[in-house]
Amino acid sequence: MKRGYLGEFEEIVLLTVAVMEGGAYGVAITHEICEQTGRAVRLNQVHAALERLEDKGMLKSEMGEPTAERGGRRKRLFTTTAYGRRTLQEIQEVRESFWAKLLNPFRPATSL
């Protein structure tokens, strides 16, 4: 089967999970995305994306430890699967090949 397609938001969530290396759960991911991209992301959107990614087999999850802040409830911790990582890599490679073919790479507009 060809690799599953990823939406832009799903890709970012997947990347974030990979970056956070084992410490990835709903709120933490949301905060990380907010900081890194400056977007206003809502918790339910992240949960929905995680759900879809898990369905696609790019993420796996297990229940973590409870904290007092969470009222004694456990976190669901996400880690990327090999399939997920390979997908990210393929996306990156496709992009890089396109960038390499760009004859006239954009330069940052320092002055006009």
Next chain:
Amino acid sequence: MKPPPHADRLLQLFCAPHRLEEVQGDLHEEFAHQLRRVGKQKAQWWYWWGVLGFLKPFAIKRKPSGYSTTNQMNATMISNYFKIARRNLIRNKAFSGLNIAGLALGMACSLLIMLWVQDERSVDGFHANGNRLYQVYERSSYDGKVEAGYMTQGLLADELKRVIPEIEYASGYEGNHLYRSTFEVGEKINKVEGTYAGADFFRMFSYPLVQGTPETALNTPIGVAISRKVAEQFFGNPEKAIGKAIRYENREDLIVTAVFENVPANSSQQFDFLRSWNAYVKENQWVTNWSNTSPHTLVQLRPTADPARVEAKIKDFIYRYKQKDQGSLVELALQSYPEKYLHSTFKNGQIDGGRIEYVRLFSFVAVFILLIACINFMNLATARSTKRAKEVGVRKVVGAVRTALMGQFLGEALLLTFCSILIAVALVAVLLPAFNSLTGKQLFLPFGQPVFWASLLGLLTLTGFVAGSYPALFMSSLSPIRVLKGSLKFSGGATFFRKSLVVFQFSLSIILIVGMIVMYRQMQFVQTKNLGYDRENLVYIPIEGDLVQKYNLFKEEASRMPGIRAVSRMRNSPTVNDHGVSDIGWSGKDPNLWVSFSDELVGFDFVKTMNLKLKEGRDFSREFGADTVSYSGFLLNETALKKIGYQHPIGQPLWWGGRQGTIIGIVKDFHFNSMHEAIQPLVIRLDEKKPYGTILVRTEAGKTREALAGLEKISKELNPNFPFTYQFSDQEYAKLYKSEQVVSQLANSFAVLAIFISCLGLFGLAAFTAEQRTKEIGVRKALGASVASVVTLLSQDFLKLVLIAILIASPLSWYAMTRWLDGFAYKIDIGWWVFALAGFLAIAIALLTVSFQSIKAALVNPVKSLKSE
């Protein structure tokens, strides 16, 4: 610091359990984070916002359990439900028939009443400015009484509009009686009913004009607005009518200034022509005196006006134009015009009911009859539940849950109700013409309106659920073990419930029977009561056209005709006299006393023609020359004499509006208004000069036909431009009680219907009981019981119930009928025998119904009923 608990509860409600922990945990953690960042208020808002964000399918969807559940709602089961329902219906044809017939009758009756109520409520609802239209009424206090009515001063409308800025438009309307006026165009002569209205009338009320404009329709004294019907009658079509001349009462030529669409049946104002208010004022000089009242006054407020404030403003309006009298007080008040039709009765000066009482009464009757029909259904279904108990048991054993069984039985009830409603609609379609002629309405089944279908659907579900709920609850509660072991015994509760339903049914029926008897007797009483004058063989002829001048000639010639005994005249008619006068004086009158007298203007031989009984004194007669002088002699009735208090009244002085005359006679009290009102003090004087009024002709019994032929001949000679019209006194009198007659007849039909439906139920129950006790009866008979004793045995259970119903219904019906009779000043007493009769009827009907079944059961040969065991 905890997040808002309501939001948490909401989350717990909708979020899938396997997801709740992480989601809630995340939300709580985020809440703690936001609390540090933006403070409590915002964090709480944020939390709500966050929770609502999870109202998405992915969070709500439950995890599949992996086990299959019994699906009660798949296609096979549904078709099975239908199959079982059909088989049950067909197997018990008699019971199904009883059920469907009862429900269909009940629903047909409710549908009819619904249509009628709907129509009553729609009256006067079509005016676009309805919420700003008000009718002025006058409240007057005098003589220790407060009375109110719609009769107002003739110039009130114009003055209100001129003085009160909140009043946008105002119009007088002569609404007490319609004028049957003669119109003439070329060769065509016809009588048309209509009245007078103010210049703003068509601007206020939504009677669309075919020709002419609302502004010019009624603003000249020679103008007349006619209906499309009249325009077509005289001119062929409305376009040809406008601007044409039309001869009015062979007296003046009017110009058609407007043609309006025929007034719809659901308008309380009915007219085929309208003349302008200027003409009314010109023809009725008395309107300039603000003590006189007659026409109605209608106003339209500006959109911004507050009716309560306007009402307060006009309260004392009358005293701008007249002096305050000692001992009397007149106030103006407003009533919303669209509400007037249903609320037009006054009590102690306040609006108190009216037709709305009948609307309510019949709505109750509709609900009751439907309830009786539903009770039949419940009774039969639960009584027969032994038959289906096994089915319930088996279904439960193979996995039916209670809700599924309830659904099944409710569904069966709905199916039956559906069959019934089809029959009910067909019944209504058949009965509507008869119902219309009885109620004088033009009702129809509005198949084109979605509202009608919606209400049918509502009726269907309501009836289905009410009728089906108890059987469904009861049947689905049966325990499968007991049912299948065959030891099903009804608890005392179920039997008690069934018995109380029968009692309830019969109580309602008895109440209706009592209502029927009392209404019938009161109507008989009213129709046959000695009125004090002889209303048989009395003919009225209107004084119009040349008869105004030639009345004496008419009288002379008519008196010579065969079959005519006496001729006289009066201003009003003997059946209704709404005229009153307050300034009657006598010697020794307390100057502060303010008494209102009814007054009447009559011709010579009045007492003789009316067949009144003279207590003292004499009739007006030509033999006494002094009588011809106006205000010289007065006749009083006994009630008036009591007010005045003269010991020897004949020859004593009396002042009418400051003019002195003497009392020439005292007549015994007679009814000159309907029985709803007590006899008022009446003062009569002679006046043969009035340009309108009624000629009274007393004919000889059995010679009415010759007399009428003669009268027509004289009328044609003396008054050639007017068609000869006449009315019979007894018929006019009967018209006074038209609405009571209708109600009485409706009550009859509904009572019969209610009893019939109750009997259907009783019949079914009796049949069922007899069937259940077949073995018992067989054993009894084998041991020597007689047929009579078996019949008694089977009947007495039901008789007890009917007796209890009589005990409950009697006081209730007594109260209800006493209230109804309160509307009459002259009424019958409700004797104890009425209840006895109603009870006897109920028992007899119940016995008849039950005995058919019990005799059948008692006659069965015991060999037959016992051999099967």
